Amino acid sequence: MMAEIQHPLPNASWETRGYWEGAGRGEIVLQRCRSCGTVQHKPRGVCATCLSGDIEHFAASGQGTVYTFTVTNQNMAKGFAEACPYVMAYVTLEEGPRVLTNIVGCDPDTVIIGMKVKADFATQERDDGEAFAVPRFTPV
Amino acid sequence: MPQKYTTVGGVATLIHHRGPTTLPGTPPDTSRGSTILCLHDAGGNGNQFAALMDALAADHSPVAYDQPGHGRSGGLDALESVDAMAGQLHELASGWGVSAPVLVANGSLGAAVALQAAAANPGWVKALVLVGGATDSADIEADIAQLAAITSGKARREFDRSGYAPDTDRSVYQRAFGDWVKTDPRATLGARRAQAAWSLGSAPDVPTLIVVGEHEDAATAEPAKTLAARLPKAAVETLAGAGRHGIVEQPEALAAMITAFLAANAGAGNGKG
């Protein structure tokens, strides 16, 4: 049985902190522009569609669908070498944006395009006191 | 540790040596004692002799080199035959004016190249030391089949932990692993195929020391003894505390064994060699 993925620790800027703190609370946090209504991810300090700075954050449903995936058998990087084979995927969130992620909590051979998944959050030991977590997805 | 490149047969060849450094494009210094040329096994490289060379450096001029396709020498492939490998060795050393080298060879391919170089150049080689000896042909065919699977992408290469003495320290394995990754299995496969196609013609008439590790498996220890019986001036000695990898497991004891062997054999150890 392969080991759990040990996700490298994410680091935040002022622009992206809302996302990672949200993950720490068990939420997928997305941005919506109050000027033009565009929902965006990755988080930015401005709307990438109209350049307005009037951005609000909201907690998304955490529901999504597998857009594409791959089962990786070889990755020499720390945290992944022992976890092979693991699943890397793009998940399209209900709210529209597409995120890169891992599918966990199931046999890699059972993952299919179009599969319904929901967010799961890996808490991590950090010595900077930040309450972040890493979102990934599991089958519904 | 001093290293330099030289071109032999059009291939950038990495030379490892001891003693004073010399200008690029000029030979390494071989003024101390005997010139001891170190020959690695298939898939190996000259850096494996580092500790042994350190131990020999005070009294002799040890030199190791990486064969084409191996270690940090250029080329993608091993030379095609043991004859070509022996020829490269002779070309390299003669180019430096080395007239009576001692050949210290590791593993079964190293031994083959050393024996071929001695046999093909009568009167040139002063003495032979063969360590981690001969492998019988059944093993080599399995080795070749595994390497062929690796090079065609069907199997992953894996570091071989076998052949070491039980007490050999982890640090020895770690260094051995670092040397092992340097050579593409494609070159190792080519070298083993060259070895499988070679056989010893007339036995060279040269003082030969065959070193068998105390913990060396019968699969390699027995053929080593059989080889000794074929050579007119061969003796077998046991290297305590070592398996098949004496050059990295017991470099100082091996150096002492070599120095004593050279001293006991006419002319070795004195003057330019």
Add this chain to the structure above:
Amino acid sequence: MSIAGRFAIAGVYEHPSRFSPDKSEFQIMAECAKGALDDAGLQLSDVDGLFAASMTMGAMGIIDLAEYLNLKPNYLDGTNIGGSSFVAHVIHASAAINAGLCDVALVLYGSTAASSSMAIGTGGRGGAGPAESFISPYGMTTVGSYALYAQLHMNRYGTTSEQLAEIAVAARYHASMNPNAKMRQPITVDDVMSSRVISTPLHLLDCCIISDGGGAVIVTSLERARDLRKKPVIVLGAGEAAVHQEIGSPDLLTIAAKQSGAKAFGRAGLTPAEMDFAMLYDSFTITVLATLENLGFCQPGEGGDFVSGGRIKLGGELPLNLDGGGLSSNHPGMRGIFLVIEATKQLRGEGDVRQVQGARLACVHGTGGTIGDKHSGATLILGVE
């Protein structure tokens, strides 16, 4: 004024070595510069525009290179958009010469990826900064990124691994005719299919090799090129593009080639059907298939059929990657320059035993970065008088 038809490649050189542990990156570049200058019949002192990129040149790297070559150029361009950079450099060089900013442009690449043991395909990607933090937790590798693309393509269109394997087989066949190629033993579809799966659905033999290597290309005006040693290879059309995970979750299967190719063919006034051969970046078999569809050589979804039946082999309708490509000849981390070099040789009639008969028009397309994630595209349409 448009650059189309007025600028040419006047000299090329590809480094013959695939493993050079005794050389530095800049030394490889310099050896290639000498080769290309000799090819053109020029001197280093003729060069007044310097264009280069590599895996290790950072900010100011182009100045370090100018020092190594003892050059004081009037024009500098260190654009690095991944492996396509050098295709873009030819475009930028044409534009710079067109604007009167330099006369003789030297484009350089060199790499010791293999002898420096860079795990280009399967080392983890993504650093630890805020932007990379959306990638790095998830075990993204280069192979993995291309695998995401391939998986979707197979799901949507029924493309098969056997069809992808045809691309690898064709590349190896061409490499078998290239004395400098790293891998020259012909392979079959079965050989590809039985090689181990690195990241589903890509096998080891669907992936490019790792080698050392380098190349140089010299660009001048067409007038100047006509006075030099070799037949000028003329830039007829050019285009660049970038693809990323833009807002609105675009179709992953649309790659930069769609945008850059449309520009290049449009500006040249030519169509894919008129090309005699193509040099398409082949970091992986899927890269070639995606590029064929996005450039318009076939419809989306038809790539699998297109590459089957010998169409892309020498002698077929659209031979690809006559040097053996990144799949079999060389791939030192970035290989766009080799696309330009081989295309130039073919159009000059210097293809030797792997010459495309009657070759007069070629499409060159470089992909930089990874499809399935951020990448660039740069397309050139090249021809001869």
